[in-house]
Amino acid sequence: MAACTSQHALISVKPRCASASFSSDRRAGNVRFVSTTSCCPSSRKLGLVCASNSQSSVIEPAKLPSSPESGSNPKKSSEAALILIRHGESLWNEKNLFTGCVDVPLTPKGVNEAIEAGKRICNIPVDVIYTSSLIRAQMTAMLAMMQHRRKKVPIIVHKESERAHQWSQVYSEETKKQSIPVITAWQLNERMYGELQGLNKQETADLFGKEQVHEWRRSYDIPPPNGESLEMCAERAVSYFKEQIIPQLVSGKHVMIAAHGNSLRSIIMHLDKLTSQEVISLELSTGIPMLYIFKEGKFIRRGSPAGPSEAGVYAYTKYMHNYNQKLKQLTQ
Numbered sequence: 001m002a003a004c005t006s007q008h009a010l011i012s013v014k015p016r017c018a019s020a021s022f023s024s025d026r027r028a029g030n031v032r033f034v035s036t037t038s039c040c041p042s043s044r045k046l047g048l049v050c051a052s053n054s055q056s057s058v059i060e061p062a063k064l065p066s067s068p069e070s071g072s073n074p075k076k077s078s079e080a081a082l083i084l085i086r087h088g089e090s091l092w093n094e095k096n097l098f099t100g101c102v103d104v105p106l107t108p109k110g111v112n113e114a115i116e117a118g119k120r121i122c123n124i125p126v127d128v129i130y131t132s133s134l135i136r137a138q139m140t141a142m143l144a145m146m147q148h149r150r151k152k153v154p155i156i157v158h159k160e161s162e163r164a165h166q167w168s169q170v171y172s173e174e175t176k177k178q179s180i181p182v183i184t185a186w187q188l189n190e191r192m193y194g195e196l197q198g199l200n201k202q203e204t205a206d207l208f209g210k211e212q213v214h215e216w217r218r219s220y221d222i223p224p225p226n227g228e229s230l231e232m233c234a235e236r237a238v239s240y241f242k243e244q245i246i247p248q249l250v251s252g253k254h255v256m257i258a259a260h261g262n263s264l265r266s267i268i269m270h271l272d273k274l275t276s277q278e279v280i281s282l283e284l285s286t287g288i289p290m291l292y293i294f295k296e297g298k299f300i301r302r303g304s305p306a307g308p309s310e311a312g313v314y315a316y317t318k319y320m321h322n323y324n325q326k327l328k329q330l331t332q
C-alpha cells in the first residue's frame with residue numbers, strides 16, 4: 001500500500017477512515033488544503049477522505065458500468081467514474097529539478113507508486129484512458145492498468161498521421177472489446193516551466209528567494225520566466241477536459257486521466273470550484289489516485305480508493321458494487 005511520503009499531501013492514503021465527508025463542495029469538508037509533515041493523523045485527514053464500508057450516503061443504483069458485454073460500447077449510464085492520477089516519481093522529481101514539459105521517465109520508486117495506484121483502482125471500471133504526451137504519465141497509466149482486475153489491454157491510439165492511424169488498426173471486434181483506448185494529449189502536459197526547466201528547485205530558491213520561487217510554483221496567474229502560469233496551463237487543460245473528456249463521461253464512459261501536478265491542479269480547481277487563492281494550497285502527491293463520480297452533470301468527490309484488500313471503492317455506490325460483483329464472477 002502506498003504511504004503518505006510527501007511533505008505536502010493532498011490525499012490521505014490510509015485505507016480506512018472513521019468518517020467520510022465526500023463532497024465536491026469546497027466548503028463542505030476538510031478536504032484538500034494540507035501542509036503537514038505527519039502522515040494521515042485521523043484528526044487531520046489530508047485532502048480526500050477514504051473508503052469506508054460503513055459509508056452511508058450511497059448513490060442510487062444505476063445501470064451496470066461497462067462490462068465485458070458492453071465492450072467498447074458502454075451503455076449510457078447515469079453514473080460514471082473519473083479517476084485522476086498524477087504520475088509516479090520521475091527521475092527529475094528525485095533530483096528535485098524543475099521538469100515541466102521535459103520528457104523524463106519514472107524512477108523505480110515511481111514505477112512502484114504507479115503499481116500501487118493500480119491496485120487501489122483495480123476494481124473501478126475504466127473504459128478510456130487519457131494521458132499527457134509525456135512518458136512519465138503514460139508509464140503511470142500503463143503500469144496502473146496492469147493491476148486492473150478486468151485485464152483489458154490499454155492500447156495507445158495513434159492519430160498523429162493517417163499512416164500511424166491506419167497501421168495501428170485492430171481487425172477483431174472481440175480483441176477491441178478486450179482493449180482500452182489510451183488517448184494522449186499535449187493539453188494535459190505539465191505546465192511549461194520556462195527557463196526554470198532543468199534547474200534545481202532548492203538552488204533556485206536560494207538564488208531568487210523562497211517567496212519568489214513559491215510564487216512561480218504555486219500562484220495562479222504569475223508565470224515563471226518564459227513559462228506558463230497555472231492559469232495558462234488551465235486554459236488548455238481545462239478546455240480539453242471540457243471538450244473531450246466530459247462528453248465521454250456524459251455518455252457513461254468511465255475515464256482515467258494520468259497527468260501531472262499542475263495540469264491536474266487546474267482540472268481539480270475547476271471540478272471543486274476552487275478560487276485562485278485556494279488553489280495555492282492544493283498539492284498533489286505522486287502516484288495517488290483520486291476518484292470522482294460524475295452523476296447528473298455533477299462531480300462528486302469520492303476520495304482515494306482503497307487497495308484491494310481493504311474496504312473497497314464499492315462501498316461508495318451500489319453502482320460500483322454491482323460492477324464489482326460482475327467482475328468477481330468473471331474472474332473466478
Ligand SMILES: O=C(O)[C@H](O)COP(=O)(O)O
Nearest residue numbers: 097098099100190217261
Ligand atoms: O514540473 C515539475 O517540476 C514538477 O513535476 C511539478 O513541479 P511543482 O511542484 O513545482 O509544481
